[in-house]
Amino acid sequence: MAAIEILGLEKTYMVGFWRKHPKRALQPLHLTVEEGEIFGFLGPNGAGKTTTLKMLMGLVFPTAGTARILGHDWTDPEVKAQIGFLPEQPYFYDYLTAHELLDYYGQLSGVPAKDRKRRIEEVLNRVGLTDIKGVQLRKFSKGMLQRAGIAQAILHNPKLVFFDEPMSGLDPLGRREVRDLMEQLKQEGKTVFFSTHILSDAEALCDRVAIIHKGELRGVGRVEDLTATVQGKVEVIWQGTQIPASMKALGAECHVTGDTVRAVIPENQQDAAIDALRRERIRLIALTPLRTSLEAYFVEKLQTTPTQNAAGKTVGAV
């Protein structure tokens, strides 16, 4: 069963003093997320990621279109017991402590009283919030608030979790922890849908991604496929700033960065390249099959116009 089916959700705002000018925040969106996968929703700021999420949460009403979440109509209140949501830069009732907040949210999500206390401790441990008993949320740092946000999203053991920019406000260690947590959630069989503009996170974590720009879906596909090896090319990196003539003869594209050089050569030339470096006594640093990065795909999709992207609306590699 698909975890999320977005069936043409669109949002147009009427702006201006007399509310006469339409502003399209989201073009009709068609997207499917399968159960058990980590799905990345990528796009620059203002692309429509948060709008999509808010519509799925029922915070904003679509101008047209519907969606299904875990097989139910997205407006069904009962299905919300099975989903968790971490909004971007979350705010919480700052007069409550983390324990009280989670207790309140647990009550609202229908976590039975006898399980609540235990679940709260578990979940706080999991997100790394310890020794915060009795501390009101107004005293939390940004990182701590983010962790609390994740805690409330998974407290009631939902099958599907929505994260909006989950890494924001975290230091590198924190980001690593969140990545690990998301992996764990996947291991537990949960589906994770998260939006971000940080591509390295998406590349590392996601099974599939969708790219959205200016309210429009620009591309969807498996990360593996989108960052597939570029057939027949390898990347050679060596120490120094010297470029042997023989390398040039092989037709290599060379870039010097600091005190290393990076070159791309055809795969069948890789032995010749290694020989060339050894002859010159140049130290080889790395030799790897060339992969396109998600970044390249991303930038390409952002630059092309919508008509060129028509094929990109369906699932599959581009």
Added chain:
Amino acid sequence: MSPRIVHIARNTFREAVRDRVLYNLIAFALLLSGAAIFVGQISIDIERLVVVNLGLTAVSLFGVVIAIFIGIGLVSKEIEKRTLYTVLSRPVRRWEFIVGKFFGLAGTLVVNTFFMAIGVFGALLYVTHKFSRPDALILVALYFIILEFLIICSLALLFSSFSSPLLSAVFAFSLFVIGSFADDLRGFAGMAHGVTRWVATGAAYLVPNFSALNVISAVAHQQPMSSQLILQNTLYALFYTAMALSGAVLIFERRNLK
């Protein structure tokens, strides 16, 4: 009643308490004690009159101010601060949110009034040295004041569901003042002609009728109250509150949250 409504109500109450709202009781206590002691210098009859009038008026005014100040932010603050996002992403219906907030605020005021009532009776005892039967009427006045609070809370919540705190405060306060003169407004409407008459009459009946619920003078003069009247006023307050809350629900149900 859905348990979620109870949870939301409890949380609203907790927020009010942590917002130090109950500290108003200190101001109230000071005011009333000061008055009781000051008034102790004058003759018996007027003492009682002053304590009852002043005490009940203070209960009413303090409560209205609290109801308005907390009420106007109940919804708008949550939208502004985005604390609603994580609440509405749970199986909470929007109407449950409104109803829960209402009960939380009303509950806060009832608790507040309870403590104030003790203060009033305490001051009364101090100046008259014993209670007499007609003093039970003070309980009726307090009951009516609580009915007033229910109406004000529901109105503040209604305005909060679509308007900024400042405007909501202005609307709510205006309705409180106009409602206190509702009888006169109906009198004015009766003397008008033509279209004005219809508009004025309409307004006069839609405005909350606080003048009927304001029995402070009568109670101070120990006038009895018919139980029919008490019943009618109760029903009126309940229906009016239901009306305002229905309006709040209708508006909030369709609101796009920023």
Added chain:
Amino acid sequence: MMGLMMTMNARQRTTVIAAVSLAVSMTASVLLLRHIDRMRPQASIEDVLYINSPKMVKRASLGFDGLMACIYWTRTVQYFGHRHFEYAHTYNELAPLLEITTTLDPHMLPAYQFGASFLAPRPPGGAGQPERAIHLMEYGIENNPDNWQLYYNLGFVYYTELKNYRKASEVFDRGSKVPNAHPFMKIMAAQMAMHAGDFATARMLWSATYETAREGTIRQNAVEHLRAVQVDEDVTHLEGLVTQFRERSGRVPASMAELVAAEHLRGAPVDPDGDAYKLTSDGRVLIENPDDFPFITKGLPPGYKAAPPKFHKHS
């Protein structure tokens, strides 16, 4: 209905329920309010029952004197109108209401006129407190020395209730000296002095009241008085004719028709309602429906007890 509810999603259901709830509770509130109003006829003057000192009311108004004056004026009119309709015998709150109104706004002229018309007369036409009426008028004159109408009101009270024609004349005279006074003030002063008891004077006074008043109750009152004056005049005239007849023929006329013929009257004399005057066997002239004419002093059957006044709707 239930089927329809089932096909709607949660949000639509809530909307429908909330809308129905809104309509029902609004209707219920309005109906209950009307019912409560009927149970509390004294509602708007409850305050006055407990705080009838003008000074205290002024203090409690927190500076919003003008608005409070308007509110008290509305209450006064409603109070009197309501009680009048119920044929009340006391109007205890009328004086305090008027005093509060004029303390809050000493320039509210309609209040003084109202006081003149209804504070002085005896119940059920008024509160029966002519001294308070005079007090009120003099307060008004003190605060509005350039207003001739207040003198008129004061003189009116002296004339109608206290029947103190000398004082009435004095007051009309004082009033006539105010700049822009209506010319008839001087005429009234003269009339009061010489022909106080005349019908013409009374008619002049009540006509003047009718013309200058804007408030409905006062005008109606003036109309009733004018009708009464007419009846009194007619009866006096007719009884005078009967006496003449008796002196000529030594007996009372057998019927009104005989009197009409003998005195060459134009037709059967009728009262302002169009009913014929009746002639009794002992020569008295009676009015057909005394109940329709409050304030008449003649033409009443012996032992007539005035019923509660019925006020006609004359414009």
